[in-house]
Amino acid sequence: MNRWESLIDQKIREAMEQGEFDNLAGKGAPIDLSENPFEDPGWRTAHRLLRNAGFAPAWIEERKDIEFEIDAARNQLERVWTILQNERGTKDESDAKSRWERALASFRQQAIQLNRRIAAWNLKVPSAGFQRKRIDAQREIEQVSIRRT
Template identity: 35%
Template sequence: MAGALAVGHPRCILISRALRVRHLSVWSSIWTETGSSTKTTTSSSSKSSSTSSSKAEHKKLTNRLSAVVDAVNERKLPAELRGRGNAIRSETDIANVVEQRIWHSMEEGHFENLPGKGKPLNLDTNPHVDPAEDMLYRILSRNGCAPEWVELNKEIRSNISEWRLALQKAWTSKVVQEGSHWEQESERLKALMRDINGKVLRYNLMVPFGRQIFGLKWEKEIDKLQ
């Protein structure tokens, strides 16, 4: 069968041993139950001894099976992380091993003569997005249009820039004229800020994952001016 492991493969050997231990455990329990049902005339001391022996055998088989499972899991790890006993291996450890292997391959020149080297990238399609969504974006691009979230992003950035200029002007007027119209102007700017944050919320709900932006915070903007 295509893709099947060879019979002598170490993983196959470990799996076979695990199955063998499991079969031994099952037959041992069956044998124990059968033996206990037929020997109805044995004394209480012999029954106690048989039960103790059965528990010891079961514990021994369990330990063997656990060792086999640990060995199988050990073989799934990169060679750099094997042989550490019960040490905890995180995803960061595996990522570090991958990065080290990439750097070693780069130093040895394994990435020098890859197919397509020196040629422009094909950016007609994006393999990381939904095919239907990618098709819609390409149709918009061919017709000189942009997605709604792109246009909304431009609008938000323009609004934020104008709002900050107005805030800076009002703050300067407050400092020079000792806050003659600051209360009214601050209320107007806070209302505009709420409108901008509403657009930011709508933008974050429609934009692709990872492109979300933060809204305005009054205290933070004031701290920048002080």
């Protein structure tokens, strides 16, 4: 903790000890977070109507779409991996291996496409804290083989 944080903590503690926070308006009541204080008042009603109807800002909807596609790509890869594992030592193993190689190529291509979408999406979000990491295709492939072994 640096000295400024210590000084601030000390001042807050002294104010609490002197009872300066005892009679604040709304003490003990839940905080009303239904209104966004940073929202343009002219848009407040429209945003409330959309939110109540289940709509979200476009960048949030797009994030859901990206996550759905990532999950679908992972699930497809896991299905093919499971088939490969089940057909090990059988006469169909070579077919399963070639299917696995095609699945790997497809997944890598999907990862490239998704990473492009993620890069574009990261430019749209209102704050860097909402940005999403890109997909590391090799790491994802390794995770599938670890989880399914």
